[in-house]
Amino acid sequence: xxxxxEDVEIVRNPDPDARSRGxxxxxxxxxxxxxxLNRTVAVIxxxxxxxxxxIRSHPNLFPHWRERLTRPAELTGHVSDVGAVNPPGDSxxxxxxxxxxxAARVHAEAMARVDEEARWLRDxxxxxxxxxxxxxxxxxxxxxxxxxxxxxxxxxxxxxxPYARVAGGHANGLVAELRRAYRQATTIFRAEPALRMAWLPxxxxxxMVANPGRDRRKELRGLLGLNSKEKLIYFYVGRYGQNxxxxxRLEAYAAKGVQFVGYHSxxxxxLKNLHLLSPSEWHxxxxxxxxxxxxxxxxxGTVCEAMAGNTPIVYPPRxxxxxxxxxxxxxxxxxxGIPVSARDFRxxxxxxxxxxxxxxxxxxxxxxxxxxARVARHLAxxxxxxxxxxxxxxxx
Numbered sequence: 036x037x038x039x040x041e042d043v044e045i046v047r048n049p050d051p052d053a054r055s056r057g058x059x060x061x062x063x064x065x066x067x068x069x070x071x072l073n074r075t076v077a078v079i080x081x082x083x084x085x086x087x088x089x090i091r092s093h094p095n096l097f098p099h100w101r102e103r104l105t106r107p108a109e110l111t112g113h114v115s116d117v118g119a120v121n122p123p124g125d126s127x128x129x130x131x132x133x134x135x136x137x138a139a140r141v142h143a144e145a146m147a148r149v150d151e152e153a154r155w156l157r158d159x160x161x162x163x164x165x166x167x168x169x170x171x172x173x174x175x176x177x178x179x180x181x182x183x184x185x186x187x188x189x190x191x192x193x194x195x196x197p198y199a200r201v202a203g204g205h206a207n208g209l210v211a212e213l214r215r216a217y218r219q220a221t222t223i224f225r226a227e228p229a230l231r232m233a234w235l236p237x238x239x240x241x242x243m244v245a246n247p248g249r250d251r252r253k254e255l256r257g258l259l260g261l262n263s264k265e266k267l268i269y270f271y272v273g274r275y276g277q278n279x280x281x282x283x284r285l286e287a288y289a290a291k292g293v294q295f296v297g298y299h300s301x302x303x304x305x306l307k308n309l310h311l312l313s314p315s316e317w318h319x320x321x322x323x324x325x326x327x328x329x330x331x332x333x334x335x336g337t338v339c340e341a342m343a344g345n346t347p348i349v350y351p352p353r354x355x356x357x358x359x360x361x362x363x364x365x366x367x368x369x370x371x372g373i374p375v376s377a378r379d380f381r382x383x384x385x386x387x388x389x390x391x392x393x394x395x396x397x398x399x400x401x402x403x404x405x406x407x408a409r410v411a412r413h414l415a416x417x418x419x420x421x422x423x424x425x426x427x428x429x430x431x
Contacts, residue, residue, distance in 0.1 A: 060414055065168055068334065164182075167185075168186070173216055188358065189232070266292060298311065328392040369400075
């Protein structure tokens with residue numbers, strides 16, 4: 036990805052009356068990964084369609100927003116954070132020094148533009164903004180005099196802190212700067228499973244924020260020509276794939292009646308039991324709700340959609356990513372999370388894990404699943420102040 040991009044504007048189903056009505060909501064979403072996008076789009080799709088919405092993210096993500104939005108939204112280019120840097124071809128690990136170096140540069144560039152961003156918020160008549168999970172827009176919101184809200188199960192300050200302790204010097208300064216920026220938030224929506232974030236005041240627990248999946252298993256099995264006895268697994272290793280997997284071993288599971296669906300072809304060529312689907316026609320949440328189990332790295336969106344859909348998930352450890360501890364703990368206590376070693380995942384030796392997944396009893400989500408609706412109601416209220424009479428009726 037390229038950072039420090041110029042603003043680019045693309046409009047999806049623009050609302051011609053938006054400017055005359057004034058107040059709009061702005062959503063700032065990190066360019067790191069798709070879990071944040073999936074989580075935020077769940078909130079946006081709950082916002083009333085007549086409230087104008089503008090999304091600020093890296094332009095590379097625009098096609099993915101269009102795949103998932105179910106209501107009008109304006110897309111504009113913006114980058115103010117970097118997330119974590121993964122080694123090439125390995126989306127389960129984090130390169131600490133490279134992450135800190137790039138994060139410091141991008142943060143400094145964004146802070147140099149923060150007054151310009153505050154002016155943009157005023158000029159666009161933005162009533163409130165929500166970040167998932169950049170910090171700098173919260174500073175801009177404070178300077179523009181509008182509410183700045185954070186949706187997070189972690190902050191980049193939490194993720195960078197362990198690397199900064201090793202690196203020392205300027206890296207610790209970066210973490211301190213990020214914490215100051217995050218503390219500009221007027222409200223923090225804590226999305227479970229979450230890191231503790233004890234240093235951050237104003238947290239409101241909203242449970243899980245996830246996209247609801249549609250059970251399309253009958254349609255999916257018909258499309259693939261599968262009988263009811265075959266097991267169907269959603270195999271997802273991130274949009275960037277993972278090159279060091281023993282992909283050929285997947286084919287051996289065909290003799291055991293196990294079929295896989297996903298978005299990535301095996302590097303060595305087609306496998307007879309790995310069926311590729313279009314992400315624009317088959318969203319991940321639908322595949323999770325329509326399969327017998329999920330094999331994937333544990334990211335927030337994937338984990339929450341598995342928990343909400345009561346679909347078992349087989350997952351490897353993630354090296355050097357603080358968020359994994361909270362996700363792993365919740366998956367184990369839920370009962371539907373089945374961890375495997377890094378070696379077994381790399382070699383795709385999943386027999387025992389899949390057998391366990393197929394024989395689990397009924398599962399129940401460990402947290403409330405209506406977090407997206409809760410956050411959307413709060414945001415809509417910032418654009419539509421409740422009258423005194425309504426407050427009296429509510430109190431009565």
